[in-house]
Amino acid sequence: MLLAAILFTLGLIGLIARRNLVFVLMSLEIMLNAAGVAFIAAGARWGQPDGQIMFLFILAMAAAEVSVGLALVLQLYHRFKTLDDEAPSEMRG
Amino acid sequence: MLELLWLIPAIPFASALVLSVFGPRFSRRGVAVMGAGSIAAAAVIAMLVAVGFLRSGSSTYTQVLWKWIRVDGFEPEIGLHLDALSLVMVLVVTFVGFFIHLYSTEFMAEDEDYSRFFAYMNLFVGSMITLLLADNLLLLYLGWEGVGLCSYLLIGFWYRDPENGLAARKAFIVTRVGDTAMSIALLLLFTRLGTLNIQELMQRASQNWPVGSSVATLAAFLLLGGAVGKSAQLPLQVWLPDAMAGPTPTSALIHAATMVTAGVYLIARTHVLFQLAPAAQLAVAVVGAATLLLAGCSALVQYDLKRALAYSTISQIGYMFLALGVGAWTAAIFHFLTHAFFKALLFLCAGVVIEALGGEHDIFRMGGLRHRLPLTFWAFFLAGCSMSGLPLITAGYFSKDLIIWGALAAEHGHAALWWAGAAGAVLTALYTFRLIFVVFFGDIRTPVIRTPGLAMTIPLAVLGIGAVLAGYLKNPLISYLTSALPPTDTRQRGFMTEDMSRAALAFAFAIGVYFAYLLYRRSPELAERVVATTGGRKVRAWWFSDWGFDWLYDRAFVRPFVWIANINRGDFIDGFYSGIARAADSLYRDLSLTETGRVRWYAAAILAGTVVFAALALWL
Numbered sequence: 001m002l003l004a005a006i007l008f009t010l011g012l013i014g015l016i017a018r019r020n021l022v023f024v025l026m027s028l029e030i031m032l033n034a035a036g037v038a039f040i041a042a043g044a045r046w047g048q049p050d051g052q053i054m055f056l057f058i059l060a061m062a063a064a065e066v067s068v069g070l071a072l073v074l075q076l077y078h079r080f081k082t083l084d085d086e087a088p089s090e091m092r093g
Numbered sequence: 094m095l096e097l098l099w100l101i102p103a104i105p106f107a108s109a110l111v112l113s114v115f116g117p118r119f120s121r122r123g124v125a126v127m128g129a130g131s132i133a134a135a136a137v138i139a140m141l142v143a144v145g146f147l148r149s150g151s152s153t154y155t156q157v158l159w160k161w162i163r164v165d166g167f168e169p170e171i172g173l174h175l176d177a178l179s180l181v182m183v184l185v186v187t188f189v190g191f192f193i194h195l196y197s198t199e200f201m202a203e204d205e206d207y208s209r210f211f212a213y214m215n216l217f218v219g220s221m222i223t224l225l226l227a228d229n230l231l232l233l234y235l236g237w238e239g240v241g242l243c244s245y246l247l248i249g250f251w252y253r254d255p256e257n258g259l260a261a262r263k264a265f266i267v268t269r270v271g272d273t274a275m276s277i278a279l280l281l282l283f284t285r286l287g288t289l290n291i292q293e294l295m296q297r298a299s300q301n302w303p304v305g306s307s308v309a310t311l312a313a314f315l316l317l318g319g320a321v322g323k324s325a326q327l328p329l330q331v332w333l334p335d336a337m338a339g340p341t342p343t344s345a346l347i348h349a350a351t352m353v354t355a356g357v358y359l360i361a362r363t364h365v366l367f368q369l370a371p372a373a374q375l376a377v378a379v380v381g382a383a384t385l386l387l388a389g390c391s392a393l394v395q396y397d398l399k400r401a402l403a404y405s406t407i408s409q410i411g412y413m414f415l416a417l418g419v420g421a422w423t424a425a426i427f428h429f430l431t432h433a434f435f436k437a438l439l440f441l442c443a444g445v446v447i448e449a450l451g452g453e454h455d456i457f458r459m460g461g462l463r464h465r466l467p468l469t470f471w472a473f474f475l476a477g478c479s480m481s482g483l484p485l486i487t488a489g490y491f492s493k494d495l496i497i498w499g500a501l502a503a504e505h506g507h508a509a510l511w512w513a514g515a516a517g518a519v520l521t522a523l524y525t526f527r528l529i530f531v532v533f534f535g536d537i538r539t540p541v542i543r544t545p546g547l548a549m550t551i552p553l554a555v556l557g558i559g560a561v562l563a564g565y566l567k568n569p570l571i572s573y574l575t576s577a578l579p580p581t582d583t584r585q586r587g588f589m590t591e592d593m594s595r596a597a598l599a600f601a602f603a604i605g606v607y608f609a610y611l612l613y614r615r616s617p618e619l620a621e622r623v624v625a626t627t628g629g630r631k632v633r634a635w636w637f638s639d640w641g642f643d644w645l646y647d648r649a650f651v652r653p654f655v656w657i658a659n660i661n662r663g664d665f666i667d668g669f670y671s672g673i674a675r676a677a678d679s680l681y682r683d684l685s686l687t688e689t690g691r692v693r694w695y696a697a698a699i700l701a702g703t704v705v706f707a708a709l710a711l712w713l
Contacts, residue, residue: 016697024693085692 001041007034021073021083025066032062094145097138098156098173101183102226104135105219109212116208125198128211132194132218136187143180152176152576153292155228169289174228177577181426181570182225182358189350189433190218192552196441197342199548200448204340210250214346217243221351225358229289230279233359237275237323240352241268247343248336260338267332271322275359278315281308295365304369313366313373316359317380324356324410327384331642333407334391337399341444344399348406349437354429357413361578364422368579374505378418382500382513385411387640389520393527394637397454398443401528404639405480406436408517412496415514419506421499422578423571428496430570431479431488434559438476441552445469446532450539456528461537466544470533472553477529479560481522481606484599488564493518495567495581498594502583511594515601522605530613 007030014027036055043051073083080087108131116124146154157172194214201210220239227233242265249261283289285308286297302309320326325333333353337344347353360367360377367374385408392404409432416425447454449466463470479489497518501511545553583591612620623629635641687698 012700016693016700019693 001038004034004038004041007031007037019084019086021076021085024085025069025073028069029062029066032058032065094141095149095154095175096156098142098154098175098226099158100138101135101142101187102173102219102222104131104138105215105222107131109215109219112208112212112215116212119208121202121207124208124211128208128215129191129194129198131215132187132191135218135222136184136191139183139187142175143184146175146180157228161231166287167283167289169229169231171232172228172290173226174291175226177574178358178361178426179225179577181430181574182354183222185430185433186218186221186225186350189437189556190221190346192556193342193345193350193437193441196345196444196549196552197340199546200342200444201340206250210247210340213243213246213250214343217247217346217351221355224355228291230282230291230294231289233291233362234276234279237319237355237359238272240355241265241272241323244268244336244347244352247347248339250339250343254338257338260332260335264332264336267329268322271319271329271356274315274317274322275319278312278319281312281315285312291362295363298369299365302369305371306369309366309369310372313363313370314376316363316366317373317377320356320359320414321380322356323359324353324414325407326356326380326411326414327387328642330384330388330407331639331646334400334403334639337397337403341399341440341447344403345437345440345444348403348440349433353406353410354413354433357410357417357425357429360414360417361422361426364417364578367417368420371505374418374420376418377414378500378505378507378510381411381414381416381418382510382517383411384408385415385517386513386520389517389524390636391639392524393520394633396456398446398456398459398528398532399440399454401456401524402436402439402443405439405521405524408521409436409480412493412514412517415510416496416499419499419510420504420579421496421581421583423574423581424492424495424499426574426578427567427570428492430566431492431560431563434556434563435476435479435489438472438553438556438560439480441549441556442469442473442476445545445549445553446473448545449541449543451542453539456531458538459532460535460539461533462541463533465537465541468550468553469545472557473533474529475557476560477525481525482518482598482602484595484602486564487561489560490598490602491564491567494595494598495571497598498591499581499583501586501589501594502591504582506583506586508587511589515597518598518601519605522602523609526606526609527613530609534614 011027011029011031011034014030015024018024018027036058039051039054039058041051043049043054076087077083108127112119112124112127119127154175155172156175157170159171161169161171194211197210197214201207204210217240220236220243222236223239224233224236227236245261245265248264249258251257252261279289282294282298286294286301288294288297298309322329336347339347367377388404388407388411392401392408395401395404409428413425413428413432416422416428445466446459446462446469449462449469450459453459475487479487482490482493484490493514497511497514500506500514501508624633638644
């Protein structure tokens with residue numbers, strides 16, 4: 001449980017602090033994994049299989065998310081020639 | 094043939110619809126044929142229906158077309174009711190209306206909005222026929238508002254001049270005051286008697302309400318309010334003189350056939366109610382008597398030809414109200430018939446004169462037109478004689494004689510009403526012959542630049558014949574009308590006999606003509622000397638401004654209203670709602686600042702939000 005919390009916080013800090021989009025994506029993955037660990041741990045603690053099922057779902061979703069995310073990052077790099085996440089901020093209201 | 098009844102209002106309506114939609118694509122000739130032809134067709138059908146109706150021998154005929162609305166016991170029908178009263182009115186409206194349309198085909202020939210004019214005119218006649226034939230008060234009210242709308246449209250026909258728009262709005266608003274009273278009367282009658290069908294209503298009213306009951310009196314007074322507005326009687330007469338802003342054939346139509354006689358018809362139609370309310374009936378008589386005198390005095394000092402005629406109409410409708418008020422119902426309708434002929438004729442002649450002089454309205458710039466426009470002169474002269482009651486020959490004499498005798502001898506007659514009627518007769522002769530002498534005699538002051546063509550002279554001739562000969566319809570018409578209206582119950586009051594009343598009327602005519610001759614033909618300086626005195630000048634100004642009614646209404650209603658409107662220019666109730674809108678707008682502006690486009694800030698905001706809500710969930 002503690003491991004999950006530490007991982008999640010690390011991921012969150014990375015998400016907020018890093019400017020490089022690839023690292024932002026990686027931080028997201030870390031947060032997803034932290035959630036997965038939390039599910040597994042909860043499943044083991046109460047002896048239920050649901051936690052492991054949820055982890056499989058999260059894994060599938062993370063795979064989809066990464067493919068979309070990387071495609072977006074690639075497109076942004078083509079457009080702005082940088083991986084800085086401040087670059088596309090002209091899209092504000 | 095009676096089944097054709099529905100076509101009488103339907104044809105003018107259909108023609109109005111076609112003209113208003115496709116009118117601009119028609120040639121002028123097509124518009125004229127369509128516009129005047131529809132009224133001619135309505136007149137012919139009215140005649141066929143009349144023949145069928147008289148042959149059938151029954152006193153009423155009802156044709157229900159369809160049910161209009163069905164709401165919990167309230168089931169007004171689109172139904173037409175024909176009896177002696179509506180038959181006579183419809184015949185007059187369609188026939189006189191047709192000649193006015195025929196006249197208009199030439200009178201308006203130069204106007205760019207030819208088809209619009211005829212669309213309005215047909216709608217006007219159609220609405221009036223609906224009003225006359227309606228078998229329930231709701232349908233009558235539809236026709237009633239229809240003529241109100243058309244009068245507004247036609248008075249403001251030349252809308253590019255703001256003055257005309259003002260006159261149109263004034264007519265609309267002033268008559269609306271009366272219409273409001275009438276709609277309240279309708280609601281009152283329906284809630285109390287449970288129907289709006291006129292025949293049933295009258296039957297139930299006489300069964301349920303005793304004579305003089307307060308509900309009947311209230312309902313009758315409210316109906317009188319409506320009639321007073323539409324018929325331009327005291328105190329709502331102020332719109333009619335301004336209504337002269339419209340084209341002259343419109344004035345003829347408003348004054349002779351449609352619109353102003355609607356009030357007379359309404360009172361005659363609901364006569365049972367007025368018989369149940371003697372106070373309201375007395376009020377009708379008093380309003381009529383007062384109006385005919387006041388308007389007669391005002392007519393005496395006008396210098397605009399059409400305004401003088403407008404006041405004469407108010408005065409003549411006053412006679413009809415007087416007759417209704419004293420219980421001489423048939424005499425009122427007979428006067429309506431003769432008035433339709435001579436007043437339409439007077440206006441059509443005025444139109445010819447004004448056109449001939451290139452748009453001159455001031456009678457003191459006219460003069461000597463007798464030789465230049467002989468037919469118009471004779472038509473105007475005959476109509477004038479008829480209106481002022483040239484004894485034994487003209488139609489107006491017969492109808493006015495009946496009214497004046499009725500004012501004394503009918504059910505609610507009174508000597509004071511007789512004197513008012515007789516004094517009105519002197520005034521009528523005086524102002525009518527003033528117009529005749531000033532316009533058609535004397536020196537030529539403005540040259541004639543245009544003479545009327547055939548389409549304008551035929552109506553003058555036909556209506557001229559009618560203005561004289563309609564009087565001979567008196568006996569058959571009166572006896573026929575008694576199948577729909579109560580007979581006039583006359584008895585001698587005081588020393589006056591019917592023959593003496595007749596002689597007095599003839600004498601009044603003679604006095605009026607003599608003074609008109611004296612003041613406006615033989616020695617005009619005499620009239621000028623009277624006017625030149627301080628008192629004379631003041632009275633003249635007072636009468637000229639319609640006894641100061643416009644001034645009074647301006648002070649009492651228009652200015653306070655404008656004042657309130659000015660105060661509320663900012664609309665303080667609306668301020669509350671616009672305040673809400675402004676708050677939402679500023680909130681939006683502030684919040685939109687947070688939308689920076691920086692994804693990491695959003696993530697941080699989501700984190701902060703999650704923390705706050707998690708804390709709230711944990712500790713609260």
